[in-house]
Amino acid sequence: SSHEYKLNFKKSKEMCLSYIQDAMLQKQWKKAAEFLTFYMESLEKDFAREYLSPSEVIWRIGTEILCHHSHSSMKEFNSFTEQMKSLGVKRYLKVCLEHTFHLLCDGLIDEAYQNLSLSESWRSGDQTVIQDKEMKLIKAYRGLLDYYNWSKQKNILLEHGQDGFEDLSVEQEMHSCFRKAAVNLKEIIKIPGVWDLFVKCYVDLLEFYGDHNEARQVLNEYAYNSKFPTNPNAHVYLYQFLKRHGESKKSLVSALKILHDVVPSHELMIDFNIMLQKSKKRKRRRLGLEVIFAVLDYAGWKENVKAWSCLARQLKQIVISEKHLDWIKQEWNSRKDWWPAFHFSRYSAKRNWQENECLSHEKALVAGILLGKDCKYFKYVSHQGCKAQVKRFRILKKFVNKHNPVYLRVSG
């Protein structure tokens, strides 16, 4: 490495910065703080607009150090952040917002609220136009905190209600929080984006005050408006809402169908399958089979007894009825090449039997139907089960033996 013996202001500050970065990566906070003190004078050269200005660097680095340093306190952090706010008009709201996050992380809800309120009322020439986004976020988070306060008041009220007390002031407070929260939450969720928490809170408010129509509209918008990014949670919220309000099967199914398309491995797919299996409509039952097979394509569900039992039940039912074996064939077609190794190896048979008898039972049933009684998995488990004289395994064995030819038809 060649060492330069020249030095100028810019270069020495660049070097200083790299020392700071090294120290931070190694979590040497004292050293980082030390070098940061030497970096500070670059603020006096900050009047030029560079891509990454020293004031931004100092804000971010200083925040990190203060968060991690053992001797630092919230008070120090606050005083530091106030100075950062005064350093750059362009960044003012962003600093305020991040300050709020830190306060919230530290559990200082009231201080966070105050901070947000102060920021909301900040005006500076034409900066409000440029920092429009941050302002919207600030209002939204204040709305969130208003919701939180509302929620607190509500709980107090419920408690008092139980005890037989009536508290007018609390009630009024609660309603006032609601109004403030509603206004801001409604605003932010209009903008295309991911606003899960805000949506949930807003819907909660609407439901409490009985405005179900608005709530449904909000959730529909959130789930179906193409301008919004694809968000599985939107559909989950919608589904939960519909379920709460006893909506029709049709609407529930359509909500969950989209979820199945987007996240086939979602945990709600189990409920979905159960719902669909029970249905009288053939199409729905067919969908149910598709759904449950899709779930078990994912490694996370490999050892889930519930999922396997759903599949097992449905397969059993189809086999017994001897109708719609082609459904199984269709689903198995794309899976027959890899499911045997994925789920039904001899190794998994041994492991499943040792660790989870129920699991092995369900899986063995599925394996027996799809691969026949001579497949490794079924053979091992059923043999073990019968050896251990567990009744259900004997039943299992009988069943599979009886319906053995099915697998031939299924694997085609």
Place this chain on the structure above:
Amino acid sequence: RDFNERCAQCSEVNWGLTDGGRFYCRSCHNVTERTTEVVNTDFVCNSRIHTICKGLKNQEKTDGSCEWYVCEGFQLILKKQAEALEALGVCPQMKDEVLCNFWRRYLQKTKQAYCNTSAGETVKALPVCDSSTDVDSEPERPSPLQLLSLSESDGNLQTDSSFASSISKVSESTSVCSGSVDGSLYLMKNRKEKLRMTMPMTLSFCYMALLWLREPMTLSDLLRFVVEGHIPYLNVFQDFPEKMKLYGLDLKIFRVESWPVYEEVHKKMLELAAFLDLPRFPDITDSCFLHPDMLCMKYLMEANLPDELHNWTCRVVKKIRIGEVDFLTLVPGNKSTRNVKYDVLAAAVIVVVLKLLFLLDDHYEWLLSDFAEGRNKNNKEGGPYFEFEKWYKVIKCSLDRKQKKLDEERAKYLWRCEKVLFYSDKMKSKVLKRRQTVVNLQNQFGKLSGSVLPAEKPNPSSFQLSWSEENTDGSCFHGHSLKGVLQEKRGLLTAKNPDYWLCTVKLCNEKTCGHRAHYREVDFPQSYHFVIRLFSFLLRIQPSYIHDEVCVIEHKLFNKKLCKKPKYSTGLGK
């Protein structure tokens, strides 16, 4: 008082004294260069060299500031630097005589003072900055003896009385943009002039004075002292008196935001010497510190190399005749004499000697080292043989440590001082507020730094590395013998190493590409790079500059062989 001559203009005898200690005629305001005998020739900081008459208005404004010129600022700075050098052990002559005479000559040559055509003239002729209007009335060039004399009297020079009126014009138009009277003019007018006074040039002046006096301080020493803070440079304007307000364009002139660069300071020094029409500098003889024999001795000690190597460096110096007075002594303006950089030269000689004895091809030197190691193990008598490997390890360890420390210091370097500067009144409050923020933040994070002691300014020392033979760990190689690498041939000691490799086959033309050779670390053996790196660190200059010098020396040394045949790889003409 005792001055009874008749005034040249009005023939009256009615003299007064200006602030600068000069006589002026009270009747016609004619100012002479005759002064009262001044015992102490120190510059008084608020004397203005070209003060004319006492009746100058606005001498001190209501806000406590005074009018001052850029060159006065530089004069102050030079004074401070000279004082610092004196504190470091340089003889007082430097400050009292040499430096101030050089400075005065500079002012004279650049028509800022002491001359017929004053700065006032050039103010009027602003767009056309040719100030050499009066060739005829150019004063007789003072002889070197006069230059060095204590007396300031020089009766041939007179200042123009029209200067008085033009001063107020200048101050009206420029006082807005700078604290100094002529700040903006200074920058505008002198833009094309190569020898416009700058901060780095103050060091050129200092070095020139040091060289004139043949003081034992090389340019690399000087610059290192500057960086270490022993010589005022970085924020020297802090020492300006309160009355001299510094703002606006003055910042461009006096605020420093980079370390002085060796090559730049040296180059300016040469230009300056020529510009000032200085005569041949005092001879650099072999008893001078700057002579290669002396400097080699110093650097050999510092590099922890055996004293015996000194014989070899002297031999090389003698062979290529770089120890001769005429080669080493600076003759300003003489383009044929090479610009001699004494420190670089000495370092390069040592490198060449190491190459001669150890080859430094990443192979042979280790062989020699193994041989010496074997011998040292078996035979304890007669002192140890020098082992390259051992030396390498010791030096590398020290060098890496020092380098690391230096890098940290560079990262921690603070450029601003307590005195705040700003470009205009508009910016003042902003700047002050920002400064307050910086101080607060420094305090806040300073507390979180743990118990870190503030970096102490190292004591100024000529030696950066020191090795003592009293160390029992054997880490001092001064007394080690070179017998391991030498052999006796026909009664003479020669190197065992029969080979030599040239750093470059052909030297470049400095004018076309700025260098005599081109250095890339990957192109050369690691040992060579290590040695270059060592001296590069000691001198605080780029390795390529030492490499350049090594190439030049090699070409001188093997001149005959180079001229004879196209292929050259063997043989040593010692």
